[in-house]
Amino acid sequence: MAEVTQLIHQYLRHNKKFPLVFCPGCGIGIVLGSLVRSVHALDIPKDDMVVVAGIGCSGRIAAYVDFNTVHATHGRALTLATGIKMASPHLRVLTVMGDGDALSIGGNHLIHAARRNIGVTALVVNNFIYGMTGGQCSPTTPFGSYTHTSPQGQMEKSFDVVEMARAAGANGVYRGSVFHAKALDGLVQRAMSRPGFNLVEVMTPCFTQYGRGNRFRSPVEMFQWLKDTMTPREVYEKLEDKTGKLPMGVFVEHDEPGLEQRHAAMRQALADKGGAGS
Amino acid sequence: MSAMQRKKRTEAFLLGNEAVAEGALLAGCTFFAGYPITPSTEIMEVMARRLPHVENGVFLQMEDEIASAGAIIGASLAGRKAMTATSGPGFSLMQEQIGYACMTETPLVIVNVMRGGSSTGLPTSPGQGDVQQARWGAHGDHPIIVFSASDVRECLEMAITAFNYAEKYRTPVILLLDEITAHTREKIEIPRPGEFEVLSRLLPTMPPEWYKPYEETVRGVPPMPPIGTGYRFHVTGLTHDPLGFPTSRPDEVKAVTERMFRKIDRFFHDIQIVDHDLTEDCDTLVIAYGSVARSARLAVRQAREAGVKAGLLSLKTLFPFPRPQVEKLLRTCKLVLVPEMNMGQISREVKRVNSGITTIRTLNRVDGQIITPSQILKEIA
Amino acid sequence: MTAKRKQLYNVVIYPDWCKGCGICAAFCPKKVLRIDHQGKARADREDECVNCGFCELHCPDFAIVVRPRNGLASSMSGPTPETADPPSAASGAASPLSAASQSPEPKRA
């Protein structure tokens, strides 16, 4: 399988400093790997691939990959991605956002990108925490978890990203985990090859800011937790006792055309009526 | 209609807001994203009607002004000439994105039709309270260009100019109108393509491997390829090196920041646009912009009739502040009046330039009403 | 290659990139790897490697390459991103979440 790693090396920017900035055992590197493998498997030319990242540890992915990369402002990746996709519909636009980035400060953009069905793939890198700012609670921090800003345990409920995206009207909604890397590749590829707005929630451990404060003794234990917890949806649904399990897989798949496709059709219709356009 | 078409030029009876939209389209704007807000909404509505008929035209109504600014940044990175229009509250929301556009040197045009008051203020009344915000609204040191327009014809002209300068200097340009200018309807001539200059950003002329997106160049404005044309590079709001990657090396940080300022400063004379009206021999000067300049034009004429040697310097460029033009006149005038629909935002700049040369008088109105010619006349005659 | 002869692999670790997180060591089905006293992964039991691909897929720092021992030359001078075939075993047609695709089974590169 030597080509697995070599392939990734070939998609990394060689003028960047390595190793990656991420902490030891941080799952974001695996997300990066999955992204690269997916682009490669789908045979997307580097020049056509646009990665728009938000601010956070996960947003750091953008600088490493040899695509067109945009590191936006915190929470706003989808707004720039919308502009890019509408301006150049032939480009393959993917956003990488943290849980805080996508759901807190960028929550409004997320639901509207889903409603609008803009042809963008959104990776939501869910590590239950604000990693980059040093471990404050996020909208996905599990109830009762300890963070620097929930020292007595989180008292607020957390978002279910999948249900939220579904309700907002996303064309495709998926959940994967970095422990299940090969399955994640499949989900990312699937999300990237379908029309409209497709969201993949990626469960990934942040030992440094979340794990240490919540009874995990090492990154390995957090990977073990993912292994034990994440359950294929088909299996999950048949479980009698779902406690401590989280479903992953394909949750929503509609085939509505993306907004950029609807715009093209509208302009075509205008042109056919003789009203300029194109 | 057919009679109008036969004429060489088209005349149209337009609102200031509509003229801005016409100007933008003439300048090559093909992308608009916005969020409705009084008194700027007509700009958005014209764009919604017109852009579908423009080749590759895109109109988007976004979920808020932050998203609107984000979408036009994305479009501009993809090579489009892009614009948004808003008013005070929306302009406040856009500030982080404007700073991002400055830092990433992304050409944009942002129209802010100023209304009265702070906060929700006076949504349907005029004001000029966003002048200093237009200059300094985004955090951190950043250069920016701010234009204004005083009548409907200028709305069209300055919209074209705003696009040209955004492209030429790779910077956001803010066009400040006030509610009066925006909602005045006048007959203007629509110029035909070819009758005015249209500039587009410099494209790289070297192969992709040699391209450095933030390289020091003679003009200080590096070329900018559209995303997806083979020049793969990194765009970030973090302070970056010439390749566009984040850096905190003091020498690199200093270099990129200074170049951003230099690219505007160096061409200061190109950027400062003012109108002189009877200033050759004046000893009493009015400095005004926006709809106030219009009242001032009349007041200056009336003052002349009354025997006062009055003149008007009407500012179309507000920032970088047209210091040399102002300074020259301060030296020859015994009285300078700066009337504004705010508590004194451009008069601050005038006073800064003045530093004791002559007498500066301010006329401030913040009750949501226009400054009339007779009010100005009273101060100078 | 004959069906009976066991294929051997080289498990190469780039110490400069390895952060010693221990994920490869913890989940290697053949216990090939361990973290050495310098905090870097080390393939102590290289001969046991079955090239399941887990470590390569899961090393967050792309610090491991597993190569067939006698196929060294071909994969070294190997594919460029433009010409390489999609690594079918790694990412190609694997159906999302087929439980089997996760289990670390020996696969031939």
Ligand SMILES: Cc1ncc(C[n+]2csc(CCOP(=O)(O)OP(=O)(O)O)c2C)c(N)n1
């Ligand atoms: C407008 C704004 N507010 C706050 C911040 C500070 N900030 C940077 S990253 C971050 C949160 C990161 O959390 P998340 O999005 O979950 O990403 P992670 O680091 O966990 O990958 C915050 C609050 C900012 N950069 N901009």
Ligand code: SF4
């Ligand atoms: S703080 Fe957490 S999310 Fe950020 S790099 Fe470290 S482990 Fe990863």
Ligand code: SF4
């Ligand atoms: S998974 Fe990678 S970084 Fe972690 S110990 Fe193994 S080789 Fe090192």
Ligand code: SF4
């Ligand atoms: S390929 Fe599989 S068996 Fe070989 S070292 Fe890696 S994890 Fe262990």
Ligand SMILES: [Mg+2]
């Ligand atoms: Mg997070």
